[in-house]
Each structure stands twice: as C-alpha cells, then as structure tokens.
Amino acid sequence: MRAFRAGLLSTCLVAVMCPPVAADPDGPSSREVERARQTVRERSHDLSRTTAELVTAQSRLNELAAAVERLVEAYNGEVVRLRQAEQAHAQAQVRLAAAAVEVERARQDAALLATESYGGLGSLKPFMGMIVDRGGTDGFLHRAGVLGHLRDERAAFLRRVRDAQEVETILRTQAEWAHAAQQEASERARQAKLAAEAAVARQRRDTRELVARKDSLERQVDAARTRAELLARQRAAATAGLVAGGSAMGDLAANWALTQLGKPYVWAAAGPQTYDCSGLTMRAWERAGVGLDHWTGTQWTSGPHVPLDQLRRGDLLFFGHITSDPATIHHVGIYVGRGQMVHAPQTGDVVRVASIWRGDLVGATRPR
Incomplete structure (x- = not known):
C-alpha cells in the first residue's frame, strides 16, 4: 500500500x-478523482471519530491522574496511621513490661509470706500454743490476734497478686490489639501503595498510546489531504493539457x-x-x-x-x-x-x- x-x-x-511538453491524455478520470474524494470523506469521518476517541482518552487520562493523587494521599494517610500504631504498640509493651515486673514482685512477696506462715512446724505453733496456754503475753488470746493479723496480711498479698495479674492481662490485651492495628495499617499502606503504583503505570501507558495515536492521526490526515489535492491538480492539468516547466x-x-x-x-x-x-x-x-x-x-x-x-x-x-x-x-x-x-x-x-x-x-x- x-x-x-x-x-x-x-x-x-x-x-x-x-516542464510543458505536451498534453497528457492519460490523466485520472473523473471517476478516479471522485473515488479519491470519497476516500478523503471517509478519512475525514475516521478523523472525526478518532478525534472524539482522543478527547475521551484525554478525559480518562485526567481522571486517572486525579485518582493517582487520591491514592497517593491515601498511602500517606496509612503511613501516618502506621506510625501511630507503632507508637501505641511500643508504649503498650513498656506498660506490659512494668506490669510483669509488678506481678513477679507480688508473687515473690506472697511466696515469702507463705514460707514464713506455713513452712515447717511454724504453721502448728499457734495451735500448739492454744492447747498448752498458761496465760500471760503468750496466752491464747494473744496468739489468736496474731493469727488473725497473719490472715489479713496474706489476704492483702493475695489481692495484690491478683490485681497485678489483672493489670498485666489488660495491658497484654491492649498490646495485642495495638500490634494487630499496626499490622492492619501496614497492610492497608502496602495495598494503597501498590494501587498507586499500578495507576501511575497505567497513566504512563495511556499517555504513550495517546501520543502515538495523535502522531499517527496527523500523518494520516496529511497524507489524505495531500493525495486528494494532488489528484485534483493532475486531473485539472490533464484536462487543460498543461504541464509545468x-x-x-x-x-x-x-x-x-x-x-x-x-x-x-x-x-x-x-x-x-x-x-x-x-x-x-x-x-x-x-x-x-x-x-x-x-x-x-x-x-x-x-x-x-x-x-x-x-x-x-x-x-x-x-x-x-x-x-x-x-x-x-x-x-x-x-x-x-x-x-x-x-x-x-x-x-x-x-x-x-x-x-x-x-x-x-x-x-x-x-x-x-
């Protein structure tokens, strides 16, 4: 072609x-000229249709550019939330470590109390004293008061251990939630980033295709107009018997x-x-x-x-x-x-x- x-x-x-030498009897016929003009009309129609497609493509390109900006901002937001989640997780880990220390200290105190209160024969001394009570400062009533005091002290220690454990459980749950939030924010940031990168790649492909189509269209229009004009000139020259010099x-x-x-x-x-x-x-x-x-x-x-x-x-x-x-x-x-x-x-x-x-x-x- x-x-x-x-x-x-x-x-x-x-x-x-x-240069003029003689009339050219073999110039294009009127039918050939009309066919050429019909080709021009068809290409003009194609030009109009392609121009409309180019307008649509340009509009789509603008929309895509705006979408990329939104995705980039979404990624920026996820990065901020990720940093916040990381900070919350780090703070929860610090509180959890402190709570664990407190639980361990309470356990050690409770173990020491149990050893002093129940270890060896020490646990039978109050009851033996009541059985052989002779009165005085080591009498039954005094020993009963001591036992009651010991029970109150053990109960306080137990409550302390229990409270420390509950605080540790709460903080551990908070730390787990913060960690889960961190992971979710990280995944959202990653997905948003991938979406933005894919959109940018599509934008670049669309831009290249748009430029290529525009260049091709310009060449097609130029070729169509040149051919139609030259055929018309040839027909006119052949009809008039003219050639240039x-x-x-x-x-x-x-x-x-x-x-x-x-x-x-x-x-x-x-x-x-x-x-x-x-x-x-x-x-x-x-x-x-x-x-x-x-x-x-x-x-x-x-x-x-x-x-x-x-x-x-x-x-x-x-x-x-x-x-x-x-x-x-x-x-x-x-x-x-x-x-x-x-x-x-x-x-x-x-x-x-x-x-x-x-x-x-x-x-x-x-x-x-």
Whole structure:
C-alpha cells in the first residue's frame, strides 16, 4: 500500500510540476478523482471519530491522574496511621513490661509470706500454743490476734497478686490489639501503595498510546489531504493539457525525488529504501549527473545561492536555527514547484511533499 501511495503521489506531482511538453491524455478520470474524494470523506469521518476517541482518552487520562493523587494521599494517610500504631504498640509493651515486673514482685512477696506462715512446724505453733496456754503475753488470746493479723496480711498479698495479674492481662490485651492495628495499617499502606503504583503505570501507558495515536492521526490526515489535492491538480492539468516547466537537470533531480515518496526516514541513510534529508537530495542530484556530499554544510555551497522569488525545480532549500546564519543549517529539501518541496523530515516520518514556507527557511542553492 505504501509503495502504491508513493507511486501515485509521485505520478501526480510529476504531471503537475514538470516542464510543458505536451498534453497528457492519460490523466485520472473523473471517476478516479471522485473515488479519491470519497476516500478523503471517509478519512475525514475516521478523523472525526478518532478525534472524539482522543478527547475521551484525554478525559480518562485526567481522571486517572486525579485518582493517582487520591491514592497517593491515601498511602500517606496509612503511613501516618502506621506510625501511630507503632507508637501505641511500643508504649503498650513498656506498660506490659512494668506490669510483669509488678506481678513477679507480688508473687515473690506472697511466696515469702507463705514460707514464713506455713513452712515447717511454724504453721502448728499457734495451735500448739492454744492447747498448752498458761496465760500471760503468750496466752491464747494473744496468739489468736496474731493469727488473725497473719490472715489479713496474706489476704492483702493475695489481692495484690491478683490485681497485678489483672493489670498485666489488660495491658497484654491492649498490646495485642495495638500490634494487630499496626499490622492492619501496614497492610492497608502496602495495598494503597501498590494501587498507586499500578495507576501511575497505567497513566504512563495511556499517555504513550495517546501520543502515538495523535502522531499517527496527523500523518494520516496529511497524507489524505495531500493525495486528494494532488489528484485534483493532475486531473485539472490533464484536462487543460498543461504541464509545468524548469531546467533539465533540476527536473531530473526533482522528478526522481518524487519517486521516493513514502520511504522511511532513517538517520544517516542514503537509499535505496531509507533516507535522511541530505541523503535524499544527494541521490536526487546524482541522477542528474551532479555529485554532492552527504552533508548540508557542503550542499549549501554546491552552487550559486538563488533568491526565493527565482526558484526552479531541483533547487535545494535549506533550513536553520538562525535564518540569517547558514552555519546553523540542519535540514534540506528539494524544490518541485508551486511552493512545494520533497524532503525526508525526521525519525518516524517518511519522504513526503511539504510547503517550503517555514519559519526557519535560510535560503536556496542551485547545484552545478
């Protein structure tokens, strides 16, 4: 298809822009022109539909960007809650350790009391004393009071142990809850982060696809309009029996350049299937018997400079960053008539026809 399109475009341009020699009876028929116009209408319809899709895609891209921001903020919130849970867990662990120390101290005191109160024969002494009581300070009533005091002291110790154990249990539960909250917050933070990263990746893919579709659409629209316009011009020229004029060598170079339409741009390439800008112009003038270097620098000085109002087919047109400074030249095309040139534009594009009237036009040279 690319070869067919390139051949068709080159045929059209040659017919419109070559020197007048005779009427061309083999121009496109009115049916062919109508088919070409129908193709333009169909592509225009595709353009409208694709434009609408691009608008939708851009809207989706904006929504996705906003969603990413929300997910990132959700992640930030989970990180804050995670830190709070970690602090709560650390504080609970400190309280739990203190409670454990208190329980152990109470247990040791209770064990000591039990040893003193019940160890060996000591536990029978109060009862033996009551049996052999002789009165006095070691009498029954005194010993009964001592036993009661001992019972009260043991009860207090037991309550202390029990209270310490209850506090330890409460703090242990709190620590477990804090730890569980920490784990849940950590998992939520991880999931939020993964979701944000996935959304960012989708956003980048969508952006790349959007840019690629936009570039492809622009090339399709340009190709459709160029083809329709050139077919119409060819039909008009054939009907009127007109062809354009120019010098013989320039015509050879320009006509050959038109046969290369549609071939891909490749940096530093000079044919036969791919070209860069100076590679294309070098090969074009090679067909006319003029040798040029594969460099815009020497091509600029390959012949006299031509005023733009005196251009002829085959003249080389140069473009630079500073139009008044030829040292900034970075691009070259070959003039084919009617304000148009053939050139190899840039990476990702193909050899095609374009207007010479660009803001970075420096001047023209006629090789010899």
